[in-house]
Amino acid sequence: MAGSGGGTSTPNTAPKILLSKPGLVSAGKFNRGGGGGGAEEDAAALRSRLPSLGSLNLLSDSWDFQIDRFLPFLTDNTEFTVVGVIGPPGVGKSTILNEIYGFNSWSPGMLPPFGVVSEETRATARHSTVGIEPRVSAERIILLDTQPVFSPSVLAEMIRPDGSSTMSVISGESLSAELAHEMMSIQLGILLASICHIIIVVSEGVHDASMWRLMLTVDLLKHGIPDPSSTTLSHPHSSTMSSDKEVSNKPLESGDEYMASPIFVHTRIRDQDNTPRNFQALKKALVQCFSTSLFVRSEGQDAAKDVQSSASNMKLFLVPSKGRDGSSRPLYESYASALWKVRDQVLSMTGSSFSRTVSEREWLKNSGKVWELIKNSPTIADYCTTLQTSGLYRK
Structure with a gap:
């Protein structure tokens, strides 16, 4: 492409x-x-x-936002779409983004823009994506692939012998690795919900609700976090914690309350689970789960309209398992056609709109400011403190 x-x-x-x-x-x-x-x-x-592709990660080893490496790939164009993906290990996040990008796996010598999990990586229980890896398609779709959430391999890389975290995910806080790992997943979700037009939430199977719970936490904690076009980000940037907290506590202006439009995808669906009846049951559960969330209100519906009607418009896709030989023999839909449906939905839908028109470069620079607000958010810090005192995590 x-x-x-x-x-x-x-x-x-x-x-x-x-x-x-x-x-x-x-x-x-x-x-x-x-x-x-x-x-x-x-x-x-x-x-x-x-820069080489390997150096384009938007998050550094110290969990800081990196702008300069990706900036040369962006322009002053204002007609662009940002699509992010989040999910646990091995559910096909990179595969979905490769499909949206337009990657043709049958083209000789063509490497995928996003590396997929190999059999070796899967066998050694490692992850292939670290931080946030961006790519830009010819249609000016900015694709953001994130490291897996709920990932044992991510946790193993950040834990010290005494159980503490090697990374400071909450500014000024020293956390156990388990709690820091939990907060990393929440922060990634809040960032994507804040800076993307469309966020793809990927789960495995029809019974795993962990990603739904994560996105409800994102909805709960995203208080005061603007989109990258917000005028609240136009203040002189300061690296001091006090300045960032002042901005976090500053009331958002009208139109600044923002949430990316979600697409929920459940992959690796077994043939016996991939039925119209199961789809309808899962869709009903999804509507009930998010009916009062900002994800529904972000659809642009009139506030006076029935919330349940708005929730029923939420996008849900089931992707069947792929056979080891690359084929699938489903009862209702093939693996390839299900991926095409997800791709077509992303390419055809109008995601949530930022409050103002910005260029690609402005989007990136302001996304870095949004990330600082997330790391210094009092709301997120209070939630972290609550988890820390709950006894669920080691000190």
Whole structure:
């Protein structure tokens, strides 16, 4: 999609460009390869000037937001869409984003923009995504892949021998690794709900409600966190905690209360569970769960309309398990067609709108400010303190 050049394996073939940048790489919608030698030379020149893909993570090892590395891929364009994904390990988050990006896995020599979990990674119980990994499609869709939540491998990497966390996820707080791990998941959810137009919430199977509970916590704690276009972010940036807390406590202006439009996806559905009856039952439970949340109010419905009617418009998709040989033999829908439906929904829907028009570059810079507000939010800190004193986590 966002790339040019032949798909052969000859040594002189230029590498594929997985991040498009208008004016340097030309790519039409859903263009999945092809092109002449001149395009290959442009791709090679661009690759030499831009950071390596591995350095583009938006979150550093110290859990700070990094702007400079991703900024060269963004423009002053204001017609863009931000799509984020969140979910536990191995549920297909990166696969869904690759589908939305337009990646063609059958194209020889084409690497996916988002790395998927390999059999080796799965066997060693590791995760393939760290922090937040961004990509930009030719249609100017900014895709944000996040590290897995509820992940034992993430917890193992951040725990010290004494049980404390190697990362300070709440500014000024020293937490146990288990509690810090819990708060990381909540912070990631709040960030995506704040800076994305669309957030894809991925769960495994039809019986796991952990992601629903996480998003309800996000809805509870997102108080006072604006979107990246908010005028409340125009204050002179200060790294001091007191300044950030003052901004966190500052009342939001009209229109600043924001929540990304959600799409709920349940993957790895067994054939016996992938029935219209189960879908309707799950949809009913979803509506009941989120009927009073800001996720429903973000749909743009008139406040006077029935809330239940608004909740019934929530997007839900079931993706069946994929066979080991790459095939699936479902009773109702194939793995590939279910992914296509998710992709088509994202590409066709109008997500929540920011309060003001901003460019891609402004979005990124202000997203960094939003992240600081999240790390210094009194509401989130109070919730963390409540968990810390509950006895559920070690001191």
